[in-house]
Amino acid sequence: MRRAGLGEGAPSGNYGNHGYSHSGYSACEEENERLTESLRSKVTAIKSVSILLSKCTQNLDSQFDSTTGFLGKTMGKLKILSRGSQTKLLCYMMLFSFFVFFVIYGIIKLR
Secondary structure, rough: OOOOOOOOOOOOOOOOOOOOOHHHHHHHHHHHHHHHHHHHHHHHHHHHHHHHHHHHHHHHHHHHHHHHHHHHHHHHEEEHEEEEEEEHHHHHHHHHHHHHHHHHHHHHOOO
């Protein structure tokens, strides 16, 4: 009597090893165990790498945040300089230059 899923010539009452001989079945089990351990070690390695990448990403995120804050402060200071104080300073320098020019011109004309 043939049963579906059993190999040819398999005894009808031997369902545990699906028609494989005991030595072949144990060899397959040993290979499965070896492959399972190999897979487990690879998964562990990938997990540790992903944890490291997560820490690096968090570190980069905090560094970008601090850099953004620093650049924002610098840009704010540059805007302040470009708005008012730089213009006033330039105006004072021009007035001083005209004053010095007229003083030197007056000294040269009086000689």
